[in-house]
Amino acid sequence: MIMQFHKSGYYHQHDKDFRIERPDGSGDYLLLLVRTAGWFRIHGTDYHTSPNTILLYKKGTPQLYRACEALYSDDWLHFHMDESDLSFVSKLEIPFDTPVQVHDIHDLSLLIKDITYEHYSDNIHKEETLLLYLQILLLKISEKLHKDAYQPDNIYYDKLSNLRSQIYNMPYKDWDMESISASMSLSKYYFQHLYKNTFGVTAMQDIIQSRTDHARYLLSTTRISIHEVGQMCGYNSDTHFIRQFKGQTGVTPSEYRSTLQ
Numbered sequence: 001m002i003m004q005f006h007k008s009g010y011y012h013q014h015d016k017d018f019r020i021e022r023p024d025g026s027g028d029y030l031l032l033l034v035r036t037a038g039w040f041r042i043h044g045t046d047y048h049t050s051p052n053t054i055l056l057y058k059k060g061t062p063q064l065y066r067a068c069e070a071l072y073s074d075d076w077l078h079f080h081m082d083e084s085d086l087s088f089v090s091k092l093e094i095p096f097d098t099p100v101q102v103h104d105i106h107d108l109s110l111l112i113k114d115i116t117y118e119h120y121s122d123n124i125h126k127e128e129t130l131l132l133y134l135q136i137l138l139l140k141i142s143e144k145l146h147k148d149a150y151q152p153d154n155i156y157y158d159k160l161s162n163l164r165s166q167i168y169n170m171p172y173k174d175w176d177m178e179s180i181s182a183s184m185s186l187s188k189y190y191f192q193h194l195y196k197n198t199f200g201v202t203a204m205q206d207i208i209q210s211r212t213d214h215a216r217y218l219l220s221t222t223r224i225s226i227h228e229v230g231q232m233c234g235y236n237s238d239t240h241f242i243r244q245f246k247g248q249t250g251v252t253p254s255e256y257r258s259t260l261q
Contacts, residue, residue, distance in 0.1 A: 002085070004080040005079050005131070006078040006080065007078050008077040009075065010075050010116045011035075011075065011214070011217055014067060015067070016069065017067070021064050022062065022063040024060065024062065028059055028078045028079060032065075032074050032076050033054060033109055034072075035074055035109075037050060038053065040055065042064075051101075052101055052102050052103065052104060052105045055097075056098075056141075061096070061097050088138070092138055094145065104165070107140065109168075118133065160194065168206070171211045175203075207234075208244055212244070214232070215245055216249070226242075
């Protein structure tokens with residue numbers, strides 16, 4: 001198995017004019033984890049996809065896709081596979097050139113985040129680590145595709161999964177546990193209990209992680225002020241924003257931005 005990593009992107013966001021058109025493909029295999037709704041044309045068929053869609057493009061397949069709402073967001077990964085790798089993917093029953101919606105892609109997205117950070121590291125075992133990450137990612141995709149083939153026992157699973165997608169797609173929103181639980185006709189305590197049991201983390205942990213991810217994106221791609229970044233990530237207080245960001249990353253927003261220069 002000589003699966004080779006080429007490049008990846010985590011939590012990329014684009015406006016309504018976003019469009020990718022590669023008539024001959026990208027020259028490698030492309031995995032997309034699409035956080036928002038999107039439009040794809042594959043082998044002459046148009047697909048209007050919902051959030052939480054997985055798509056693995058085969059090498060050479062024309063790639064034509066775009067935003068279909070005000071925001072398009074995805075994670076992506078380009079890589080190479082040989083015949084033994086293709087046999088591995090076949091055994092995992094991961095389809096090529098077919099958009100597949102699942103309940104939640106957050107755990108897969110975190111793997112791409114780890115892969116992206118590893119790629120830019122100077123770790124001495126980086127190449128070996130990237131190969132292992134790729135294999136784990138494909139295994140986890142296969143598990144998710146098969147797991148989502150049946151309905152979970154939790155009758156609130158669909159609502160909770162939709163909520164979690166909204167949390168990661170709208171980090172700027174003023175998320176309030178009382179309002180969320182009331183919208184699901186649940187007590188605050190029972191809602192928090194269900195959420196933690198379903199995803200392994202609390203809703204507040206997801207909210208903080210979502211805001212931190214978005215803040216890192218803004219800090220690394222724009223020159224807007226720290227105050228504006230905090231506001232765009234749902235914070236009304238600079239102090240609160242800086243404290244939570246440092247709690248998640250170990251550095252302040254200013255320190256984080258300076259490390260990228």
